[in-house]
Amino acid sequence: MKNTIIHIKNQLKDYYAAGEIEGFVKHIFFHFLGFSYSQIIIKQNELVLNEEEKNKVRKILSELKNYKPIQYILGESEFYDLLFHVDESVLIPRQETEELVHLIIQENRLEKPKILDIGTGSACIAVSLAKNIPASVVIGTDVSESALEIARKNAKRNSVDVAFLKTNILTWELHDEFSEAQFDIIVSNPPYVCRNEKQLMSKNVLAYEPHLALFVEDENPLIFYEKISNFALHALKPRGKLYFELNEQFGEILVAELEKIGFSDILLQKDINGKDRMLRGIAPEQLRI
Numbered sequence: 001m002k003n004t005i006i007h008i009k010n011q012l013k014d015y016y017a018a019g020e021i022e023g024f025v026k027h028i029f030f031h032f033l034g035f036s037y038s039q040i041i042i043k044q045n046e047l048v049l050n051e052e053e054k055n056k057v058r059k060i061l062s063e064l065k066n067y068k069p070i071q072y073i074l075g076e077s078e079f080y081d082l083l084f085h086v087d088e089s090v091l092i093p094r095q096e097t098e099e100l101v102h103l104i105i106q107e108n109r110l111e112k113p114k115i116l117d118i119g120t121g122s123a124c125i126a127v128s129l130a131k132n133i134p135a136s137v138v139i140g141t142d143v144s145e146s147a148l149e150i151a152r153k154n155a156k157r158n159s160v161d162v163a164f165l166k167t168n169i170l171t172w173e174l175h176d177e178f179s180e181a182q183f184d185i186i187v188s189n190p191p192y193v194c195r196n197e198k199q200l201m202s203k204n205v206l207a208y209e210p211h212l213a214l215f216v217e218d219e220n221p222l223i224f225y226e227k228i229s230n231f232a233l234h235a236l237k238p239r240g241k242l243y244f245e246l247n248e249q250f251g252e253i254l255v256a257e258l259e260k261i262g263f264s265d266i267l268l269q270k271d272i273n274g275k276d277r278m279l280r281g282i283a284p285e286q287l288r289i
Contacts, residue, residue, distance in 0.1 A: 089146035113184035123151035130160035189245035190224035251276030
């Protein structure tokens with residue numbers, strides 16, 4: 001096995017940083033071959049791969065050289081201490097979104113909220129909230145049927161009861177599915193990367209992750225936030241909470257937009273990298289006439 005580890009590192013050194021390669025080694029041997037990291041370290045001079053296992057490693061190396069994300073190769077990703085199925089129909093869950101989930105849990109742990117997750121994707125937000133907020137009722141929506149298939153698998157995998165609906169938030173009217181003032185929490189991590197930012201993104205994201213869930217037109221970058229915010233005015237209970245993950249360049253603009261339509265107690269919070277990333281607003285006691 002020691003020779004295989006050396007081979008993996010040599011094959012990938014021109015493609016990835018050393019730290020990333022170490023992570024790949026752990027993933028490859030644990031997920032596909034069943035060896036824990038401690039076994040790799042302690043017994044690397046004793047363990048020998050058979051031909052089938054060597055073929056698995058060759059296939060993985062080929063995919064990694066094509067910049068396929070390791071999460072898609074594995075078919076799963078860890079998020080908020082849970083495991084989620086992922087494929088190329090859904091975004092890979094990210095640390096920034098974990099921070100958003102943590103904020104929601106910390107602010108609502110003792111409640112029994114009814115939660116709507118708009119643009120649920122893999123359902124990493126919906127499932128994590130259902131798992132960590134006792135007695136919560138969670139509904140996830142998405143425009144993509146293939147994403148919803150993954151979402152349903154993830155709810156089942158993590159033993160939570162989440163309902164899912166296929167909807168397009170840009171054309172969805174509240175009365176299509178729900179009565180007014182029904183939700184305690186609405187959360188969304190909508191598409192927020194402008195197309196002119198593509199050149200700043202890594203090859204693996206551009207080549208493999210779903211552009212529908214990533215990108216928004218440069219001419220109207222806030223289209224999802226505006227629609228969801230106005231939808232939330234009617235869908236949230238009085239003093240209900242609206243949470244967004246956002247593009248850092250639009251944080252202050254979105255604060256002003258929420259204030260303008262009646263939200264209060266607005267929190268704009270930075271992520272671990274010091275970028276404006278999370279937004280929370282409180283719905284008004286009653287709608288403005």
